[in-house]
Amino acid sequence: MKLYQLITVISLLVTPTLASPGDNLDEFQHCLEACEYSVCHTRSTFYENKFLSLPFTDASPLLKYLLLWDCPSNCDYQCQQIITAIRVQRGEEIYQFHGKWPFKRLLATQELASTVFSMLNFIPHYLNFFKAWSLYQCSVGSKKILYWNVVIIAIVTMCAWTFSTIFHLRDTIVTERLDYFFAGATVLSGFHGLLIRVMRYDQDQTRRVWANITVALAQYGLLLVLSYQHYKKAPQKRSLWIKPLLLIASVVFGMSFEVFDFINLNWQIDAHAVWHATTVIPGFWLYEFLFEDIDSINDKYLD
Numbered sequence: 272m273k274l275y276q277l278i279t280v281i282s283l284l285v286t287p288t289l290a291s292p293g294d295n296l297d298e299f300q301h302c303l304e305a306c307e308y309s310v311c312h313t314r315s316t317f318y319e320n321k322f323l324s325l326p327f328t329d330a331s332p333l334l335k336y337l338l339l340w341d342c343p344s345n346c347d348y349q350c351q352q353i354i355t356a357i358r359v360q361r362g363e364e365i366y367q368f369h370g371k372w373p374f375k376r377l378l379a380t381q382e383l384a385s386t387v388f389s390m391l392n393f394i395p396h397y398l399n400f401f402k403a404w405s406l407y408q409c410s411v412g413s414k415k416i417l418y419w420n421v422v423i424i425a426i427v428t429m430c431a432w433t434f435s436t437i438f439h440l441r442d443t444i445v446t447e448r449l450d451y452f453f454a455g456a457t458v459l460s461g462f463h464g465l466l467i468r469v470m471r472y473d474q475d476q477t478r479r480v481w482a483n484i485t486v487a488l489a490q491y492g493l494l495l496v497l498s499y500q501h502y503k504k505a506p507q508k509r510s511l512w513i514k515p516l517l518l519i520a521s522v523v524f525g526m527s528f529e530v531f532d533f534i535n536l537n538w539q540i541d542a543h544a545v546w547h548a549t550t551v552i553p554g555f556w557l558y559e560f561l562f563e564d565i566d567s568i569n570d571k572y573l574d
Contacts, residue, residue: 406418423460521552525549
């Protein structure tokens with residue numbers, strides 16, 4: 272569940288976007304001017320530019336037509352690599368550009384590690400979608416509603432990790448917005464399902480809940496409520512009250528990497544990629560808990 276992205280969406284609505292330190296470097300701007308003058312023929316340079324002698328190249332057909340790397344964006348990528356290499360050689364700090372670390376493209380992918388980990392995160396939700404759908408079809412009464420909520424959670428989360436994969440494969444305005452939108456939708460769908468389970472509300476009464484940070488925090492609060500309920504009712508069934516705590520702990524642990532941001536240029540991995548890596552296994556835990564939780568109750572208890 273991508274809380275940090277929900278926070279980002281909200282912050283974008285109330286605060287202006289700030290450029291990254293690398294964007295404002297004079298060397299970076301001069302490099303862009305030289306590349307676009309040499310390759311794109313869209314800029315003119317009227318002074319001596321030391322970057323004009325560099326062998327800038329246009330994007331390959333694969334990058335240009337399939338992944339939409341136009342000439343200016345490809346120049347931007349090349350100059351990020353050039354300026355970063357210069358700063359590393361000088362022993363200077365590595366800067367972010369446009370809010371991201373200057374990763375090298377590998378296998379035509381902008382952020383290979385985050386792309387791979389996003390694909391891996393898709394797997395538990397895909398596998399458990401079929402299990403949830405099967406249980407929904409053969410269930411009756413109130414349990415049918417609960418299993419339907421699990422189906423919705425699986426579908427929304429599969430969409431979220433699909434667009435996360437696309438976003439890390441190629442970062443554009445459209446892929447970024449889709450990634451953030453479905454990140455928020457994942458939080459809302461999880462909150463919706465847990466609220467019905469804990470409070471036994473009718474579905475229509477919760478569909479108007481608006482996406483904000485309170486919703487995300489409340490979702491973890493509901494998991495704590497469920498954990499306490501199971502502990503109080505049957506403390507011997509440890510998995511029913513320990514798994515929600517593990518889920519919350521794993522999310523907090525993963526999100527901590529976003530706070531202590533870092534990059535390893537040699538491994539082409541950053542804190543964001545590590546955060547994605549930490550959420551793969553908890554995806555399986557989530558469905559194990561949801562199925563076990565629903566199986567532990569009866570329709571009379573819900574009605």
